[in-house]
Amino acid sequence: MLDVYLNQIVSGVLTGLVYGLSALGLSVIFGVCRIINFAHGEMMVVGMYLALMLFRWAGLDPLLSIPIVGGVLFAAGYALQGGLINRLIGVPEHMQFIMLAALAIVIVSSCLMIFGPDLQNAPLSYAYDSYQIGPILVDKVKIMAGGAALVVAALLAAFFRWTYLGKAIRACGDNLTGAVVIGLNVKRLYALAFGIGAGCIGVAGCILLLLVDVQPYLATDYTLLAFVIVIVGGLGSLAGALIAGVLIGVSEAVAGLLVQPSLKSVFSFALLILVLLLRPQGLFGRQA
Amino acid sequence: MPLDRISRRAVLAGTSAAAITAAMPIGRAVAALPPLKVGVIHPTSGFMALIGQICNRGAAIAPALLEEWGYPKLDIRYGDTETNPDISRAAGNRLIDNGAQILVGAFDSGQTTTLAQAAEQRGIPLMIDIAGAPQITEQGYKFVFRNFPRAPDIVGGALTVHKQIFAVSGKVPDKCVCLYRNDTYGNAIKKALDAMIPKFNMPYKVVEFIAYDPQARDLSVEVAKAKSTGAEFVLAVSVANDAILLTREMVKQRWLPWAIAAAGPGWYDQSYRKALGKLGNYPISTVPWQDPTKARTKEVLATLAKKFPGQAVDSSTMYTFEALLIVADAYKRAGSAAPQALAEALRHTELPAKDTITIGNPKGIFFDAKGQVNGIPMAGIQNLDGEPKVVLPIGSAEAKLVFPQPAWQGRA
Numbered sequence: 001m002l003d004v005y006l007n008q009i010v011s012g013v014l015t016g017l018v019y020g021l022s023a024l025g026l027s028v029i030f031g032v033c034r035i036i037n038f039a040h041g042e043m044m045v046v047g048m049y050l051a052l053m054l055f056r057w058a059g060l061d062p063l064l065s066i067p068i069v070g071g072v073l074f075a076a077g078y079a080l081q082g083g084l085i086n087r088l089i090g091v092p093e094h095m096q097f098i099m100l101a102a103l104a105i106v107i108v109s110s111c112l113m114i115f116g117p118d119l120q121n122a123p124l125s126y127a128y129d130s131y132q133i134g135p136i137l138v139d140k141v142k143i144m145a146g147g148a149a150l151v152v153a154a155l156l157a158a159f160f161r162w163t164y165l166g167k168a169i170r171a172c173g174d175n176l177t178g179a180v181v182i183g184l185n186v187k188r189l190y191a192l193a194f195g196i197g198a199g200c201i202g203v204a205g206c207i208l209l210l211l212v213d214v215q216p217y218l219a220t221d222y223t224l225l226a227f228v229i230v231i232v233g234g235l236g237s238l239a240g241a242l243i244a245g246v247l248i249g250v251s252e253a254v255a256g257l258l259v260q261p262s263l264k265s266v267f268s269f270a271l272l273i274l275v276l277l278l279r280p281q282g283l284f285g286r287q288a
Numbered sequence: 289m290p291l292d293r294i295s296r297r298a299v300l301a302g303t304s305a306a307a308i309t310a311a312m313p314i315g316r317a318v319a320a321l322p323p324l325k326v327g328v329i330h331p332t333s334g335f336m337a338l339i340g341q342i343c344n345r346g347a348a349i350a351p352a353l354l355e356e357w358g359y360p361k362l363d364i365r366y367g368d369t370e371t372n373p374d375i376s377r378a379a380g381n382r383l384i385d386n387g388a389q390i391l392v393g394a395f396d397s398g399q400t401t402t403l404a405q406a407a408e409q410r411g412i413p414l415m416i417d418i419a420g421a422p423q424i425t426e427q428g429y430k431f432v433f434r435n436f437p438r439a440p441d442i443v444g445g446a447l448t449v450h451k452q453i454f455a456v457s458g459k460v461p462d463k464c465v466c467l468y469r470n471d472t473y474g475n476a477i478k479k480a481l482d483a484m485i486p487k488f489n490m491p492y493k494v495v496e497f498i499a500y501d502p503q504a505r506d507l508s509v510e511v512a513k514a515k516s517t518g519a520e521f522v523l524a525v526s527v528a529n530d531a532i533l534l535t536r537e538m539v540k541q542r543w544l545p546w547a548i549a550a551a552g553p554g555w556y557d558q559s560y561r562k563a564l565g566k567l568g569n570y571p572i573s574t575v576p577w578q579d580p581t582k583a584r585t586k587e588v589l590a591t592l593a594k595k596f597p598g599q600a601v602d603s604s605t606m607y608t609f610e611a612l613l614i615v616a617d618a619y620k621r622a623g624s625a626a627p628q629a630l631a632e633a634l635r636h637t638e639l640p641a642k643d644t645i646t647i648g649n650p651k652g653i654f655f656d657a658k659g660q661v662n663g664i665p666m667a668g669i670q671n672l673d674g675e676p677k678v679v680l681p682i683g684s685a686e687a688k689l690v691f692p693q694p695a696w697q698g699r700a
Contacts, residue, residue, distance in 0.1 A: 004516045007541075011508055118559070119529055128539045128567075128696075139540050212505040213532075221503070256509030257516075262470040262499040264509060 003135035008253040010138055014146030016249020018207050020242035021149040022222060023229035024156060025201035031236030032173035032193035035085055036093070038100035041223030042107035043198055047073055047205020048214040049115055055122040055209075062122055062209045063148055069206050070199040077198025081191040104219065111216040119213035145210045152203050153242050156196075160238065169193045173236065228268055232275045234285025244283060247271065323361035324619045326612065327388030329379050329403060330395050334371025339604060343395055343417065346608030349591045350616075357584075359616035369399045377402040384410050389625040392611045395604065397421035404432045413631045417611035418604055425660040431627065433634050433659040435614060435648075436607060437576055437666070443480035445666030446551045446574035447488040450521075452680045453547070453572065453668065454491060457691040461520035461546055464492040467510060467534060468525035470499040477525045477551055495519055502530070511537035520692075522548045524571075528557040531571070535564055539696045546692035547572055556669050556676035558600040569671045570693035572679070577667035578606035579647040580678055580686045588645055603646070610645045614653060635659070647684050 022044055029037045037043075050069045051062040060068075084103075088096045129140035160166035172179045172189045180186055212218070229248055233240030248268045255267035275282060328347045330340035344366065351362045367383045369376035376399035380391055384406075391407055391414045394400045400419035407414035408429045416424065416434035420442055425434050437445060454460045466481065468474040478497060485494060495517045500510045511534060514522065522545045524534065531554040538544070548571040554560060555571040578585050578601075588609055592601055614637060619625065622633035639653040649663035656662055668680030670689060677687035 001516060004512055008509060008512055011512075015506070119532075121563075128536070130540050130542065132542075137541060141540075213529075218505070221505070253509050257513055260499055261504075261507075261510040261513060262501045265501065 005254065005257060006136055007138070008257055009250055010136055011142060012250035012253030013246050014138070014142040014249075015211065015253075016246035017146040017149040017153075017242065018204065018211065018245070019225060019229055019249055020233075020245020021153055021207065022201060022204035023226040023233070023241040023245055024153060024238055025197040025199075025204065026226045026230050027197075027233070027236060027238060027241045028156075028200060029194055029197035030230070031238075032169055033081070033085070033190050035088060035096060035194075036100070037197070038097055038223065039104040039107060040201060040226050041219035041221065042104040042111075043073065043077075043201045044205040044208065044222055045111060045214060045216060045219045046107060047202035048209045048218075049111060050202070051206040051209045052120060052122055052214060061124065062206045063144060066148070066152070066203050066206045070203045073202030073205075074195040074199030078191045078195035080198070081194035082187075085194055086187065086190065104223075108216045108219055115216065117215060117217075119215045121213040122209055124210070141210045145207045148207050149204070152200070152207075153238070156200060157238055159196075165192065169196075225268070228272050231282055232272055234282025237282065237284040240282055240284030321360040321619065321623065322625070323363035324615070324625055325363045325365060325387050325389045326615060327365050327367055327380065327383030327391045327393075328608070328612075329367035329369055329376065329383065329391060329393035330608075331371040331376075331399060332366070332368045334369075336371040336396060339602075340369070340371075340395060342602045343604045343608045345592060345596055345599075346417075346605040346610075347392070347612060349588070349595055350609050350612040353587065353591055354613060354616045359613075360619050362612060362616060362619075364612075367393070369394055369396070369403075371396070371399070373398040373402040376400070377406045379403075380406040380414075381410065384412050388412065389627065390415065390615055390619075390630055392417055392608065392615060395419065397424070400424060404429060407431055411627050413627060413634060415611045415615050415634065417608045425658045429659065431631050433614075433655055435611060435653060435661045435664075437664040438660070439476055440480050440484070441662075441664060442574075442576070442666065443477060443484050443551060444488070445664070446549070447484060447490060449572075449574040449666050449668040449680055450490065450492075450549060451488075452682075453549070453689065453691055456680070456682070456689050459546065459692060460491045462492060463517065463519040464490075464494045464521040464523055465514045465517045465519035466494055466497045466523040466525070467514055468497065468499055469502045469527070469530060471502045473552070474499070474502070474525045481523070481551075492521055494523070500530070502527075504530075504533070507533045508537050508541070510534075511541055511543065515541055515543040520546045524548055524550045524555065525552055526550065527554040528560045529554075531555045531557075531560050532563045535560075535567060535571075539567055542696070544693070544695060549574065556671060561671060561674050561676075565674070566699040567696065569674065569699065570690055571671055572689075572691070573669045573676070574666040575603060575669060576607065576664060577603045577647055577669055577678060578645055579684045581684050582642065582645065584643060585645045606645050610653075613645065614639065647678070647681070 026037055026040050029035055047069050051065045054060040054065040126140050131138050160170055168184050169189050172186055229244045230241055233244030251267045252264040256264040330343045332340040347364050355361055365383055367379035369379055376394055380403045394403045395418045397419045400416055401424055404414055404424055408431050413431045418436050420439040422438040468478050498510050498513055550571055550573040556573045561568045618630055618633035622629040637654055641650055641652040644653055647667045653661055667678050669676045670679045672687050678684050679687055679689040
């Protein structure tokens with residue numbers, strides 16, 4: 001039975017890395033723009049469909065579509081921020097929620113009209129391959145997905161830590177007044193941050209297509225999951241989002257084995273409640 | 289015509305006509321019957337829209353084909369339940385208001401229950417084509433009839449097919465694991481299994497029942513847990529999407545049970561077979577099904593192939609057609625569209641098995657006092673070469689059972 005648990009822990013870690021990457025986008029957007037993106041899951045589904053279309057039209061593996069899909073979502077996020085989201089900065093939160101929820105509905109309905117309601121996937125040649133290392137048996141697809149998520153997260157972290165633009169964006173998030181005073185173009189940086197967040201979500205969509213089939217109504221589940229991860233990890237913390245994603249992935253896998261698989265989501269939400277009670281700023285978030 | 293003008297030729301012609309008519313009274317009576325107004329009600333919109341439309345294919349071909357077979361004309365009018373039990377009742381009432389003399393429907397048990405209430409209240413017969421909830425024919429209704437197995441019969445039939453599988457193959461598994469959807473349907477089947485497995489004295493032991501979230505996108509944990517039981521036989525209660533996820537995980541986790549026996553739909557669906565290709569071969573579904581060896585079934589299948597080219601045939605289409613066959617037969621015997629006459633004729637239905645479409649009671653179609661056809665066996669349908677084929681019962685088989693299934697490797 002130990003090998004069964006080991007397998008599930010490894011699988012949970014790899015899946016959790018993808019969850020974490022998807023939540024990173026949400027964390028970036030909130031951390032800088034202080035906007036809670038309620039259309040998060042919907043943007044990820046758009047990323048999945050774009051990757052699917054590139055696979056069907058050009059035979060492009062979803063992992064190789066990452067630069068294209070990430071770029072398209074970045075551009076869309078940048079434009080969205082300038083055209084719509086900018087007007088939501090500073091407004092009451094319920095107005096942010098309504099506007100972004102409406103955007104989410106528009107996205108889902110558009111996907112439904114264009115792609116239909118059926119589940120669709122990219123039938124990859126290596127979809128059923130797995131590697132065996134001792135007692136551990138892991139999907140090739142999960143290894144590639146987890147690996148890609150880790151690489152993208154690392155690149156994102158490096159961008160925010162070591163590039164001028166990344167530091168400028170962080171400055172806006174940390175101290176808006178200070179950023180304005182030192183002459184940073186806050187509006188442009190906000191748009192860049194939203195674009196980067198959206199691009200990150202799109203990349204997560206490409207990677208997620210390796211693991212699950214896409215349909216328009218998938219979005220709600222992943223929006224909720226992303227919120228759980230970001231709250232557990234700490235709003236605005238990149239490392240927190242990634243680690244929380246892994247925690248959630250592993251807890252679901254192990255809980256499913258220990259108790260009943262149909263109750264595995266219960267554990268993610270139980271973890272959320274525990275964190276909110278004991279450490280409301282999240283595991284790696286800063287106290288208000 | 290004055291008597292002195294009547295010729296011998298006229299007398300001869302008249303006498304011949306009378307003799308011919310006397311020899312074939314039913315033919316003359318059928319020709320004289322006006323078309324029977326039949327209200328066919330299924331969910332043709334909402335989330336069950338696809339299956340409702342599949343059922344209606346049976347109704348689309350029924351009038352012409354039944355007339356060819358010597359039955360009276362049917363005038364089909366369609367109703368839509370919108371996948372909603374309340375709207376099902378309203379749709380039934382609307383059809384009756386617009387002249388429907390008999391109703392056929394409605395696939396889903398909830399929607400059929402309310403339709404049955406409406407039919408009974410209005411005194412219009414309802415011929416249930418598909419619906420498994422046992423309580424529908426336990427209400428003492430006088431106008432409701434069903435030619436479909438009830439849920440306990442479906443489960444009992446499934447267990448009987450399992451025994452047939454083991455008898456034919458000579459291989460008997462010790463352990464079985466059940467993977468089922470954690471929803472109303474899955475839990476109902478699980479409850480029936482709990483009750484019936486001990487009664488049927490099955491040779492295997494169900495070592496674990498594993499419920500999974502019907503909305504789950506990833507069933508790796510569930511499959512890992514099932515694999516860890518060491519069970520050789522998998523009993524699945526799922527729909528096509530879950531079936532696809534489960535199969536993929538079994539391949540990835542290199543777990544090859546002897547068979548996946550599905551108690552219900554999903555594993556023979558076209559979407560499952562299309563998604564998995566050769567990896568979708570060999571699951572065995574235990575379901576009510578058409579009998580491919582019967583002459584009338586072959587005619588129906590040929591007609592469907594012409595009218596709906598490229599569309600896989602679903603047993604739902606066949607059950608709707610058979611319901612209309614029963615209705616036409618009753619109308620022919622009743623000679624009247626009056627509700628009481630139709631209901632009485634239905635009650636006295638005795639359709640020989642050779643004249644039916646589905647794998648039904650070997651003695652044919654006849655209703656008990658509650659309006660239920662009993663003794664409907666389940667068929668064992670196995671996906672072979674990408675198509676669902678009847679492998680059990682042997683008498684209706686169109687292909688040989690493959691049990692245990694061959695390895696995953698080399699199939700794709």
